[in-house]
Amino acid sequence: MNNSPVVQAESLNFSYPDGVRALENISFQVGKGETVGVIGPNGAGKSTLLLHLNGILRGEGTVRIMGMEVARGNMRRIRQAVGLVFQDPEDQLFTPSVYDDVAFGPLNMRIPLSEVDLRVKRALAMVGMEGYEARSAHHLSVGEKKKVSLATVLALEPEIIALDEPTSNLDPGSREEFIGCLKKLSATKIIATHDLELVLAVCGRVMLLSGGRIVADGGVRELLANRALMEAHRLRVPLSLERKRH
Ligand SMILES: Nc1ncnc2c1ncn2[C@@H]1O[C@H](COP(=O)(O)OP(=O)(O)OP(=O)(O)O)[C@@H](O)[C@H]1O
Numbered sequence: 001m002n003n004s005p006v007v008q009a010e011s012l013n014f015s016y017p018d019g020v021r022a023l024e025n026i027s028f029q030v031g032k033g034e035t036v037g038v039i040g041p042n043g044a045g046k047s048t049l050l051l052h053l054n055g056i057l058r059g060e061g062t063v064r065i066m067g068m069e070v071a072r073g074n075m076r077r078i079r080q081a082v083g084l085v086f087q088d089p090e091d092q093l094f095t096p097s098v099y100d101d102v103a104f105g106p107l108n109m110r111i112p113l114s115e116v117d118l119r120v121k122r123a124l125a126m127v128g129m130e131g132y133e134a135r136s137a138h139h140l141s142v143g144e145k146k147k148v149s150l151a152t153v154l155a156l157e158p159e160i161i162a163l164d165e166p167t168s169n170l171d172p173g174s175r176e177e178f179i180g181c182l183k184k185l186s187a188t189k190i191i192a193t194h195d196l197e198l199v200l201a202v203c204g205r206v207m208l209l210s211g212g213r214i215v216a217d218g219g220v221r222e223l224l225a226n227r228a229l230m231e232a233h234r235l236r237v238p239l240s241l242e243r244k245r246h
């Protein structure tokens, strides 16, 4: 960790109302400017964990964002500090036009209109979706929706960006552009994904979640190359690491 932690989770436990235990005793810290991958099999708890970072879900234990506890009273500041890109873009987009969807957050933060307009343009350009302002987000392809979802969060210019499966449904060109865009962002990033090449490309550290627990937390290359560990949790050593060995 290169700096003071901006995310601190301590003894986090969470069960869904139907009794499914999704997080068990999760503790970790993320330093300012770090890019951390969160990997693990389907149902491991990755999305559930990300939903705790800005208080959409609250379990037992504590989450602190830049020293502020995720708790009632702090929610406005927490939501400004943590931008969350949902796994399903349908959860992110709800206004009649792409422009309004991207402008919604900054408008809510009471940013002046001219600045909002700049932010919308900048965010859409970053994800390669300029020119789509007047389109209805509901009539876009899934990959286009993913990109607009990311733009809605980029427009908030948050200190911390949590991304849930950001590259799913992106075509290879868009995926590469997206990786380039992520590399340019100075924000602290936490990325839940099955795209292990993405983790290799952008993350300095990775946490492996399985059955609601953190089973490993460490350097990306070392962890992703550990075949026994990866296969024990339904994961595979990424091809680019395999090839280097031959
Ligand atoms: N709304 C819900 N109600 C009840 N159980 C849920 C709900 N959402 C998720 N779960 C359960 O919680 C556990 C963790 O789910 P979660 O969505 O966090 O996994 P994930 O690691 O993100 O998986 P994936 O790789 O499929 O996205 C799973 O057992 C899942 O079935």
Ligand SMILES: [Mg+2]
Pocket: 046, 047, 048, 087, 164
């Ligand atoms: Mg998920």
